[in-house]
Amino acid sequence: MKERLDRVLAHLGLGTRKEVGRLIRAGEVRVDGMVVRDRGFKLDPEAARIELRGEPLHYARHFYVLLYKPAGVITATRSDSEETVLDLLPNDLWRDDLRPVGRLDRDTEGLLLLTTHGTLLHRLTHPRWKVAKVYYAELAADLPADATRRFAAGIAGFAPAGLEVLSPRAARVTLREGKYHQVRRMFAALGSPVAYLLREGFGPLELQGLEPGGARSLEPREVGALLKAVDLG
Numbered sequence: 516m517k518e519r520l521d522r523v524l525a526h527l528g529l530g531t532r533k534e535v536g537r538l539i540r541a542g543e544v545r546v547d548g549m550v551v552r553d554r555g556f557k558l559d560p561e562a563a564r565i566e567l568r569g570e571p572l573h574y575a576r577h578f579y580v581l582l583y584k585p586a587g588v589i590t591a592t593r594s595d596s597e598e599t600v601l602d603l604l605p606n607d608l609w610r611d612d613l614r615p616v617g618r619l620d621r622d623t624e625g626l627l628l629l630t631t632h633g634t635l636l637h638r639l640t641h642p643r644w645k646v647a648k649v650y651y652a653e654l655a656a657d658l659p660a661d662a663t664r665r666f667a668a669g670i671a672g673f674a675p676a677g678l679e680v681l682s683p684r685a686a687r688v689t690l691r692e693g694k695y696h697q698v699r700r701m702f703a704a705l706g707s708p709v710a711y712l713l714r715e716g717f718g719p720l721e722l723q724g725l726e727p728g729g730a731r732s733l734e735p736r737e738v739g740a741l742l743k744a745v746d747l748g
């Protein structure tokens with residue numbers, strides 16, 4: 516499929532459409548050996564040989580980034596006043612068209628997937644596919660004795676969820692929906708408000724190995740498992 520040159524370069528992480536437009540106008544980009552100065556030039560990025568200042572660029576259709584979101588950062592792509600999850604990515608992982616898959620509240624930490632793959636994003640966040648999300652929660656008041664039973668029955672109008680009690684004030688929750696402030700609202704309904712919330716797992720993905728604020732590309736086997744989880748693999 517043919518695409519505009521500025522779009523292809525932005526997708527490869529070389530800057531915003533405006534920034535890559537400057538590179539193109541300056542004659543820094545070659546396509547199949549020819550300098551192209553028209554940012555709207557159409558090419559098939561999977562077939563064309565694209566070079567920036569003589570260095571070949573390696574095209575990939577989609578990108579997948581796993582971020583350990585720290586507290587205090589918002590799940591958005593742009594903000595004039597606050598730090599966003601995209602601001603945390605190092606240059607080699609940053610892409611103009613990366614989008615977060617679902618949301619974590621400002622004060623929630625943990626696993627956040629970002630991808631350029633629109634269909635995958637849509638399915639991973641759609642209730643139909645029931646992708647599991649695992650959270651570790653610390654609570655400001657002791658859990659009641661019937662907490663696990665009430666989560667399993669469906670609390671505060673939410674679907675049944677798994678609750679593993681780790682101590683009177685700590686638990687692990689497994690959900691298959693993703694509604695606004697869901698975990699906080701579920702624990703509030705028990706009378707044990709959340710004091711700390713960390714997402715440890717999302718579908719086949721796990722947080723292990725990353726530090727808060729750290730990010731990495733998914734391994735091919737992780738991409739394969741994700742696609743399979745929502746019938747795209």
Ligand code: URA
Pocket residue numbers: 618619620621623695696697698699700712
């Ligand atoms: N549930 C919440 O309450 N907050 C999150 O960030 C994620 C799930």
